[in-house]
Amino acid sequence: MTYQQKSVFASLPQMERGVSKVIGGDPKGNNFLYTNGKSVIIRNIDNPTIAEIYTEHAHQVTVAKYSPSGFYIASGDASGKIRIWDTTQKEHLLKYEYQPISGTVKDIAWTEDSKRMAVAGDGREKFAAVFLWDTGSSVGDLAAHSKVINSVDIRQKRPYRIITGSDDSSASFFEGPPFKFKFTSSDHCKFVNCVRFSPDGSRFVTAGADGQIFVYDGVTGDKVCQLGGEKAHNGGIYAVSWSPDSTQLISASGDKTVKLWDVGAGTAVTTFDMGTDVNDQQLGCLWQKDHLLSISLSGYINYLDKNNCNRPIRTIKGHSKSIQCLTVHKCDGRSVIYSGSHDGHINILCMWSRFVFLNNFFTLLGCRYRGQ
Known part of the structure; x- marks a missing residue:
């Protein structure tokens, strides 16, 4: 076979x-x-x-x-x-x-x-x-x-x-x-975590653990402005990503928010509040075409909605640690895959619904596991 x-x-x-x-x-x-x-x-x-x-x-x-x-x-x-x-x-x-x-x-x-x-x-x-x-x-x-050195970038x-x-x-x-x-x-007083040139090469930004974002001229390196005044975020900033037209950018922070910035005005247009748990800290982001993505400390991949800062369009969940056990259960002719990982998470994959990740809590043998 x-x-x-x-x-x-x-x-x-x-x-x-x-x-x-x-x-x-x-x-x-x-x-x-x-x-x-x-x-x-x-x-x-x-x-x-x-x-x-x-x-x-x-x-x-x-x-x-x-x-x-x-x-x-x-x-x-x-x-x-x-x-x-x-x-x-x-x-x-x-x-x-x-x-x-x-x-x-x-x-x-x-x-x-x-x-x-x-x-x-x-x-x-x-x-x-x-x-x-x-x-x-x-x-x-x-x-x-x-x-x-935490970050490097080249003018395009x-x-x-x-x-x-x-x-x-x-x-x-x-x-x-x-x-x-x-x-x-x-200009920074703590670690510089991310540096990125704009797609058109006219600007670059630096973002640091001090919660500050500075904007510089892409050719001369002269400082242009600081986003958000004294501080852009209340926590360390771990990543920034420019919009394709080089007019805006998003920043991901340990304060559990992602912010969308108007670089020319130096002000935040939108703040995405990603939660209150420590696992909701935002450690990475990407702006690609119309997609705005961020990554939480939990490993969840969030698709952000520019028109609705209250909740992501979708959140991709799954395992981030090694999978320790796996089983398939059939119910009414349909297959469900249960997988358990080293960090105690159990994922449920529904084969008939394009592998939708169910997100709820259930009890197994007296222990509480998180279904994703």
């Missing part, structure tokens, strides 16, 4: 309190990326039940990003290794593999021609590197920080610029190629 794969029930992102989660956007607008364990999960943004899993890393994968061409994905792991692999075939054949840093990769950025990439994170000798994607040859020096048009954000509470600006240090910004 031969078997064929019918469906993939993808895991949620692997989350850690106080640590940003990078969501990789698709330049073609079809998919989004995140990581869990040694896997990269590719999910269709319109129909998240469609998923592919890449499992070729030997160590925990920490970040994955599409190339601007959309033909390749670069993924980095806890050992500092970068794998660049094909997206056009289901086998996801490896194209190149490099070791640019010696510690955990925290972020990856490509130039708009998909020929150069910057990698940032932890390491013994350096915290970041920028190199040619097809040879690994260095195209600059990103030495400017004294502690781990010439003249190229690179911005980095670090645990040393500073953001550094580089010009190139070859990329050379230009200056360091010390």
Whole structure:
């Protein structure tokens, strides 16, 4: 008897309190990326039940990003290794593999021609590197920080610029190629968690654990404004993502909110209150086409509604820890899959309703479990 794969029930992102989660956007607008364990999960943004899993890393994968061409994905792991692999075939054949840093990769950025990439994170000798994607040859020096670099981004048009954000509470600006240090910004008083250029390259922002977001000129690096006055959020900010037209952005915070900002006015347009539990802290976000996504500490993926800040359009639930047990129950000719994970969650997957995740509480053998 031969078997064929019918469906993939993808895991949620692997989350850690106080640590940003990078969501990789698709330049073609079809998919989004995140990581869990040694896997990269590719999910269709319109129909998240469609998923592919890449499992070729030997160590925990920490970040994955599409190339601007959309033909390749670069993924980095806890050992500092970068794998660049094909997206056009289901086998996801490896194209190149490099070791640019010696510690955990925290972020990856490509130039708009998909020929150069910057990698940032932890390491013994350096915290970041920028190199040619097809040879690994260095195209600059990103030495400017004294502690781990949390975030890196590249301006998506010439003249190229690179911005980095670090645990040393500073953001550094580089010009190139070859990329050379230009200056360091010390506007933040705590960790800089996220730096991002606008799609049109006219601006970039830095967001930090101090709850502040600063806006700078994308070419010169001059400070333009600060969003929200003294503080943009009441907690640390872990991620920002620009709108496609570069006029707005969203920010995700440990204060359990996501805010939508008018960058020109420097004010918040909408505040999405995601809950009151610690697991409702927001650690990642993505703005892709008309989709606004955020990721909670629980691992839940929230599709936000710009016209209704009171509740998400949908919330994708599932397992974020290892699955310990699995059973199938048939009722009236219909199959229901029950799966239990290491963190005590039980998922119910209804095979007749496009794998709808039921969300309720029930008691099993005297213990209270959460059905999702």
